[in-house]
Amino acid sequence: MILLLSAINFAPAANAANPELDSLKRQYEMAGSDSARVYILVEMSRFYSTSDLKQSIIQAETAMETAIESKDRKLIAFALFNAGNAYFTQGMYETATSYFYRYLDIQKQLNYKPGIAFALANIGAIRIKMQDYKTARNNLLEGLQILENSLKKEENAGFKKHIPNILNNLGIVYQNLHQYDSALWYYREGIRLSDYSEDIQYFQASLNNNIGGLFLDNHQPDSAYLPLKKAMNVRLARNDLAGQSASHIRLGEYYLLMGKPHEALAHFYDAKDIARTIGSIDLQSTATEKLYTYYKQAGNADSALKYFESYNSFEQARNNEETVKELTRLELLSDFREKQKVARLEQARLNTIYLFTAVLLVLLLLMFILLYSLMRNRVGRLKLEKNNLELATQNTLLEKENFKKELEIRNKELSTHVMGMIRKNETVGQIVEVLSSKLNSENEDFFHQIIRDLSTLQDENVWDEFEIRYQQVHNEFYEKLQAMSPHLTTNERRLCAFLRLNMTTKDIASITGQSIRSIEVARTRLRKKLEISNSDVSLVEFLNSL
Incomplete structure (x- = not known):
């Protein structure tokens, strides 16, 4: 797609005409x-922009360095804008974008609305080249709105001449977004306002060619012919060879859509020949691509291969050219900044030495103070940690001692309670004996019932209450014992509880009403079930460890 893409470029009125290079050099010296x-360096940068890339970039960077040293924000903005345009012209879009954003920041600080509009318009033009059409649309619309509002407050012909450029670029954006009605409106609005342009005929021809291309993209060849022909006639009259090559490509596309391949082929060949004459790699690449596509669709493999190879060679040349441009730019910037750095360093060498010495002494002092503070903090932290550790140890010991005492107290309470219950049972037993001695034929059934009830109540209540209270003191003991040996009987679990309370065999026999021998046998059987028969550990020690 061949489209005219416009970037805004401006300079103060006093420097609007480009004088000869020798005159510019004399003016710079004076x-x-x-x-x-700065203004002279900018003019020199523009003078070189079409002939010597290295010098164009050098002059632009020198202008910017000079402006920065002056600390004049308006002058810095002017130099930044020129540098952005220089890099844009050379196709270095990322670098150009960075300069335009810096220019935009300064214009916002100065609250200069036209400057903000110019920055946004040129950033939008770069975004088109980078095929970021949505961002480009937003930048261009915002810039156009700001510029139109500024013109309402201040009639300025210098501002007006930029509006057709923005309208043309908006047409390109909408065409690439396939919003053809919007694109056509902006192209026609650009033609309507083209009188503001510095070169009216050139601008109208370019816009007509864009409009023709728009109709072709929208498959409306009948509507495309008239604007394409208008563009070609103006370019022939002006001997604009690059424009003629672009028009031939569009006319070739037109004739293809109209089903006239021979006329289309003639225009593609004319476009290629003119592009070769002026040395335009871009136009040659586009023309050979059209020829390759034509012959491929016509089934002419030999010619298609020939122009496909030509197209690839042009694309490679274009890529190589871009690479050389970028490498040249980086080399120039590096050399220039290195020279400037050496000059500044040499001039300020003694001051740098003094400053370095002072900074070093301050740093050493700060390091000493810092180390001293760190040591003090470390010593204090270690002392604090030691005190905290001692306190924690003491708290742990106290808690352990308190727990031990509390456990002993509760064990004693449990034992006391059990003994009390035993004494109560003994009392109940004595009552049973007395009642048994009073039996006669008249009250025998009544007393027997009372004796049975007391005996049953005696056994169940004693052991149930004992187990409840024991679990309250040693809540995890029965759980561990059950997990270790789930086959223990109720009497064996009670025997374990008595032994854990450090009760003797004699005491246990007295409590349970069994003989000492029976308790000893029960202990032996319990050791076997707990699998400690062959161990030196006593049964009491083992139970206390649970």
Whole structure:
């Protein structure tokens, strides 16, 4: 797709005409202020922009360095804008974008609305080249709105001439977004306002060619012919060879859509020949691509292969050219900044030494203070940690001692309670004996029932209450015992509880009403079930360890 893409470029009215290079050099030597030097350097950068890339970039960077040294924000903005345009012209879009954003920041600080609009318009033009059409649309619309509002407050022909450029670029954006009605409106609005342009005929021809291309993209060849022909006639009259090559490509596309392949082929060949004459790699690449596509669709494999190879060679050349441009730019910037750095370092060498010495002494002092503070903090932290550790140890010991005492107290309470219950049972037993001695034929059934009830109540209540209270003191004991040996009987679990309370065999026999021998046998059987028969550990120690 061949489209005219416009970037805004401007300079103060006093420098609008480009004088000869020798005159610019003499003016630079005689310049007595930073602003004068910056304006002359900008003109020199523009003078070289079509002939010597290295010098164009050098002059633009020198202008910017001079402006920065002056600390004049308006002058810095002017130099930044020129540098952005220089890099845009050379196709270095990322670098150009960075300069335009810096320019935009300054214009926002100055609250200069036209400057903000110019920055947004040129950033939008770069976004088109980078095929970021949605961002480009937002930048261009915002810039156009700001510029139109500024013109309402201040009639300025210098501002007006940029509006057709923005309208043309918006047409390109909408065409690439396939919003053809919007694209056509902006192209026609650009033609309507083209009188504001510095070169009216050139701008109208370019817009007509874009409109023709828009109709072709929208498959409306009948509507495309008239604007394409208008563009070609103007370019022939002006001997605009690059424009003629672009028009031939569009006319070739038109004739293909109209089903006239021979006329289309003639235009593609004319476009290629003119592009070769002026040395335009871009136009040659586009023309050979069209020829390759034509012959491929026509089934002519030999010619298609020939122009496909030509197209690839042009694309490679274009890529190589871009690479050389970028490498040249980086080399120039590096050399220039290195020279500037060496000059500044040499001039300020002694001051740097003094400053370095002072900074070193301050750093050493700060390091000493810092180390001293760190040591003090470390010693204090270690002392604090030691005190905290001692306190924690003491708290742990106290808690352990308190727990031990509390456990002993509760064990004693449990034992006391059990003994009390035993004494109560003994009392109940004595009552049973007395009642048994009073039996006669008249009250025998009644007393027997009372004796049975007391005996049953005696056994169940004693042991049930004992187990409840024991679990309250040693809540995990029965759980561990059950997990270790789930086959223990109720009497064996009670025997374990008595032994854990450090009760003797004799005491246990007295409590349970069994003989000492029976308790000893029960202990032996319990050791076997707990699998400690062959161990030196006593049964009491083993139970206390649970």
